[in-house]
Amino acid sequence: MADPSELGIAALTAAFTKGSLDPVAATESCLARIAAQDAHLRSFITVAAEGARREAERSRRRWAAGTPLGPLDGVPLAVKDNIDAAGLPCTAGTAAFATHMPAADAPVVACLRRAGAVLLGKLNMHEGALGATTDNAVYGRCMNPLKPGYTPGGSSGGSAAAVAARLCAAALGTDTMGSVRVPAAYCGVYGFKPTNGAIATDGVVPLSTTLDCVGPLARSAADLAVVARALLVDMPRTFIAMPAHDTLAGVRVGVPRQLEEIDLCVAVGAGFAGVLDRLRAAGAIVVPVDLPAWQPGPARRAGLLVCEAEAADYYGARLGPGLAGVSDTFASMLRYAERAGLSRVVAAYRTIEQVRAACFRAFAAVDALVLPTTPQPSFPHGAAAPASQADCTALANFARAPAVSLPIAADPLPVGVQLMAAPGDDLRLLALASLVDRAVEPLRAAAATRSEADASP
Template identity: 50%
Template sequence: MTGSFEPEVAAGVCGLAAAYGEGSARPTAVLETYLARIEQANPAIHAFVDLDIEGARDAAKASSHRWASGLALSPLDGCLVGVKANIAVAGLPWTAGIGAYRDRVADRDAACVARLRAAGAIILGTLNMEEGALGAVTDNPWFGRTQNPWRAGYTAGGSSGGSAAAVAAGLCAVALGTDTMGSVRIPSAYCGVFGIKPRYAAISEEGVMPLSPSLDHVGVHARSAGDCAAVLAEIAVPDPASPNAPLAVLDVTDRASLPDDVRAAFVALVAAAEAQGVLEGSVPLDIDLGRLRRRGLLISEAEGFAEHAAMLQARPDGFSETFASMLRWGAAQPPAKLAEARAEIAAMKERVEVLIGDRLGFL
């Protein structure tokens, strides 16, 4: 379903800015190319759930005028963006993939969306997701199943499955997602695009319906690392660490069952990054990933129940039994068990911080 991309779609975020600057492309025309792709491919992929075509066309006209006048607001001016359905987009349904919220319309943009608009980006609409952001396949009981654009019948991953699928299929240049326990990284990997979960609080969560406030992040999906960086430069709070500090790789490959070709590709990527001075070695990390995952799920389910308790009582028919039962299970766990889970995750965070030392972060 991905097919070949038109030049303006293949250009991505950074390429579009260059084309706009030299006058070889105009946001109004590029928008129509993307809308045509959405019309053709979205019925099969089911990535977008709501579109703001009129608003996008107005924004594209304004962006075209700015570029023609030499007054572009940023490198994102005229960039085509999709937004996960748990992130508020003014005038569109703000559902978080939950049927009980299908009639709620956002009265203003989330902070991260507002920053995109201030940078001149064109917001196309909202994207499908796992119900409540709790899951990894984006087979939503209320809004449909998102298909992997590389192969029909295969999952796009989740919970930001619509975001990754839309980027991979060329339905938008970049998409916002959220990540609590892999919800940007998993679908990005499944769909063959770049996805980043930045450090805590790097991107404001104001106007984002949470699953787990203590674990949630807003993240970015794009078709290149450079495109991700361009978006983060406009919507994220600058990292207080030196931007030139190298990264580290936490090596957990011996704890994962990987096909030989996937393992080889990962090792080659790390070696190339080290050769370029981007990475400063690997840090072996011997941890029980399964145990930490279970602790994170407990926290997510308990905090998710607190977020949705009122609506669960008012509109129980708007929650699938699977989602509701997970939330109720989390709420029923003893406080001591929840405290233990938080302590284990905090201890692992401290351990990782010691391992990476003065490095900027880790991959």
């Protein structure tokens, strides 16, 4: 059989059920792969091998006794290093917190443990979650597993790299302006950002408490939904009662006109056009949507200023005015809001609220919005990061809305497409994303064929 680390959540659970594989073997396979590859990939900050082996053994016994806890029992997962797990360091990717050792699990980690998941360790990230290259001077330059020397994106770059490289079956990241979805797109995996508040952010080192979310990354839409559903334990009753779409026929999908203001690279533009064609072919009604309050560049800068102001408040209170232990780059961002002044920060909150209200109203006309995940694919470490990396993703954070990023092609580098739904509509969005994923499958197949053709002599 295949190397167990190649298996996704559904395949692992099927093998556990059949008895052809047990959680200990699955975990050992991932640990071996981490040992073999991660010195180069630098996707982990802490590997919790002993804890993982203990948890895997307990899970093995539950499966053997025929009493597994559910679809995550025995599944090897890892979480971004700004999410508390009891007894493991939680660095938030900064030297300032290198020795910070939380005593308790964050609720999301507790939730995964209750579901029987095996925690392999803590994943690399951009310092303080404020940046999207995961070129971390303290914990390592995390690599994109799909192309040597390239960034996995960020800030949850370690989460995307580990999932893409099969070091874990799925992972948790955090997403403040796109930090789950950007690296998912760059690494060719799936990422989910929930409605703000739908998944608890307690026990997470904050970047911006008003924009932060926790969300999973996985290698298929189905696996993504399994982890997401395990974490969406507090959805309002009114949303749970709603029936999901079971076909794309008649589903109304909106394309924001304001995408015109974002410079999409050729591969992203072509991939996105292909997605719209596939959606139409599947019977979806694709319509333009106007979000007049959303000017992608200014909105992103407003979001960044809010992140800087809120993060300054958090780090300043813990590290003092000298911000001891954080890099000069991060410190200078943390100091920016105070220099910008109250009036500009207040204007930034206002901008975000206007975008939120415009998005809310847009869902009067459409069931979902569709847009590229990033305007460009991954780029080499050391190159200047494009300012527009999070332009398309930050919209969902401003809107407090759920969003899923799907890989649509990898020719030569992966590109992602994003679906957004109204705040609270997380469960229906996950179901819709599966339908869209099936509809765009031919795009991925065509890209794979082209890649093979290019590689042939």
